[in-house]
Amino acid sequence: MAMKHFTIQDAATMYGVKEWGYGFFGINSKGHLEVYPTRDENLSCDIHEVVTHLHKKGIRTPVTLRFPQILATRVTELNEAFHKAMKEYDYEGDYQGVFPVKTNQIKEVVDHIVKAGYKYRYGLEAGSKAELMIALSMNLHAEALVTCNGYKDESFIRIALLALKAGRNVLITVEKMTELPLILKVAKELKVEPLLGLRMKLNAMGSGKWESSAGDHAKFGLNTQEILDTVDTLERRGLLDSVQELHYHIGSQITDIRKIKAAIKEATRVYAKLVKRGVPLKYLNVGGGLGVDYDGSRTTFHSSMNYTMEEYAADVVYTTKDICTQEQVPVPNLLSESGRAIVAYHQVLVVDVIGLIDTTHTKYRVELSGQEPQILKELAYTRDNISVKNFAEMYHDAITQKDELITLFNLGYLGLDDRAKGEILFWEVCRKLSRILSYKSLKYIPEEFQDLNKSLADKLIANFSLFQSMPDHWAIDQLFPVMPIHRLKEKPTLSATLCDITCDSDGKVEKFIDLKDVRDEIPLHEPKSGEPYYLAFFLVGAYQDTLAMRHNLFGSVNEAHVIVNEDEDFRIQQIVPAQTTDDVLKSVHYDPDELVEGPTRRRKISANSDANEALKTALTEQRKLHTYLEMN
Structure with a gap:
């Protein structure tokens, strides 16, 4: 039987756009995210086209998009809701x-x-x-x-x-x-x-x-x-x-x-x-x-x-x-x-994915020659023989075998090549188990396997700071909808979590919305070489701006205020540039002039004056740029 073609309706269901979007967001025939600022289908624009337009003007992601018409819509809806109720009840x-x-x-x-x-x-x-x-x-x-x-x-x-x-x-x-x-x-x-x-x-x-x-x-x-x-x-x-x-x-x-x-x-x-x-x-x-x-x-x-x-x-x-x-x-x-009900919907944060962390060795497969240590043979046997009939027993064997692998390595009986092969074999067992657990014929999945998909999830690196743009997710586990703004006619091939670019292990998104529960991962597409892959976080208009933190001295992001016109057109009403490196350094009481001169003035460096001048030039240029990664 041929596989069902993935449609934009499938994407809308997968990401729950109709439910949380409240009529303000949808997916168009191109497979791009669409915004309807008055909740009227006759007035809309393509968010991917907005981001592309800004990119051509030199406004790079991460970027906050504000839709003032959504603010006006929410103010009107609140007031009219009360007036309607007062009329209905003769108040x-x-x-x-x-x-x-x-x-x-x-x-x-x-x-x-x-x-x-x-x-x-x-x-x-x-x-x-x-x-x-x-x-x-x-x-x-x-x-x-x-x-x-x-x-x-x-x-x-x-x-x-x-x-x-x-x-x-x-x-x-x-x-x-x-x-x-x-x-x-x-x-x-x-x-x-x-x-x-x-x-x-x-x-x-x-x-x-x-x-x-x-x-x-x-x-x-x-x-x-x-x-x-x-x-x-x-x-x-x-x-x-x-x-x-x-x-x-x-x-x-x-x-x-x-x-x-x-x-x-x-x-x-x-x-x-x-x-x-x-x-x-x-x-x-x-x-x-x-x-x-x-x-x-x-x-x-x-x-x-x-x-x-x-x-x-x-x-x-x-x-x-x-x-x-x-x-x-x-x-x-x-x-x-x-307050929250008025401003939450109007603000969308768009970020670019800049890399993928392959934590489970998905790009590798081990074929044994027969000369490997016994522990590798045992792991290979588990990988090749795990099935719907024995998956629990075999998985327990794999856990024991992995522990033994690390013990043997720490005692000096295995080399790096052996350890690498053993780790790959273990994750192959886990991926095969995940496929087994997805079989519809399984009526019951033991609790110990509930978190398996989370451990198998890929990690995508997104060019933003969680602490600057969504501090409530870090601080109080507030959930915000997240999804790609394009490629929504393609079936996602990854099950992923997100990492930001801060040097903090808490700089991650590992909890996602779901109609029935909280998800530990989200379906996303594998980034294509040379092409941007954009994700957006929604409903971030309440509290996030002021609660933002300068962790790692990542400052505010670029900001664009977008007015949607008829015929699926738009205009950029205002652009607020991101904070520069100068801005954030001054905010923590540094003098940027001193920081540019410091590397050469405070140390006796005489080996390469040309390098010193080049360093000074690079530092001077960085002062004018925003604090996020400059991706092509």
Whole structure:
């Protein structure tokens, strides 16, 4: 029977594009990855063509591609989801979102979000003085809110209150009791009545990696008694009208919609009880946590979510109205601080594969002459006779034989040639076993063989730094979708993991998304000599830019902002060059001029002045270049 031809539909299924891509990504008839920035199939462009175009302009990989239209789409979808739910449930309040700047502080990103959100009176949330300066500089709608969260000192509070006095809608969230006297002191000095929010600690918890950020032991927020004490203090001072908002946050990337429902029920009860006590609350802020389905599984797994944005908005709106109706109080205007869901999709990291590490000797096969040591004959026998009937026994023999091989070598009874042949024979046994385990006739695979494919996986070297471009994968095991951006009409022949170019054993990607589980390897193509092979990491738009680390002094990568036009065309709106070697050296307090002169000035080198000058020239040229490998 002829083998089935590999199709782009097969590739889409293999990499799960339809599931995690959420309509923003697909595969075109060329077998290239396509982006649909408005989730409209009539507006798209070929990502491989974008990378090729940039390469011709001298912008090499690794490169970050930003799609501003995706940002606009996500801002619109979030606001419309709430407006649709409010219309459906006859909700008499309003919705205003704020984007938390901490999620992605890149100027162009915030600019695009503010522009897209202007008609929705979409605001910004600042958690530091620097972020507040960013928020106040933006061209926000006159009614848009700037919310100030996190711990604050007097200068933070002063800037916020001065901005309020100047006409901006700046709302200060009280995170702890000691902040309130300071806020009131500065407000009195400036002769301005503050706009205040009260952040409460809910009993309800989130789900996923950040569920411990809520509850009784949360870092931020006031407990019930502290909220009552704050209300009493403000009432005594005649400032109760300044309390505009009740706020809570139960964690980032909430995976389970039931947790969201539980939190909004509890929070709305607190809101209603405070309103009944005479607190003139205007807003209920449901915080962040709206998730992103990184693996496309629609589950409560930490890299997924079991709900949609529309379900999220509908549940928040319905539950709030239901509780307020029970309590017979007016519904609040709703605020949310979704960040991850807004920015994750807009950013794609494209890297080039620069090599393959053959850890299992796939390019070699051993044929014995009969004169080899007995241990090699035994390994060869195991390789030639392992079958579906005896694979467990034979594999155990191979493990024992390999151990004996190393022992004999260490005792001096075997030479290097013998050791090399023995290692090749062992891996031949493993590869044959892997093929046996793939037989459909096998109803049960023993647990000891579950990790075999991982040990057989090839290692592809990709020209990037995991610590610079995807620190969350290293730090908290965050999964990001990864796949080739071309050759998607070809069936992959490799089962691989990825290594970056840092001098760190942790600089690797060995966990990949899967609809049913986490994969230890991913199907990829064998690189062709003289041709680039590009891989892309997706959904990296949230947090990765600012959390990036300069491990090995690899700096930021090249960046291109891409606008998709009709007729599958595109234009490069902006290019942000990668950090140069000069940039990263200065960031750790070196003087590049001294480093260029150092090799010749600090040592008494007289042997070859021409070489010294050539070295100086090479170092001078490198100062202007980016820190990644320059591949042809």
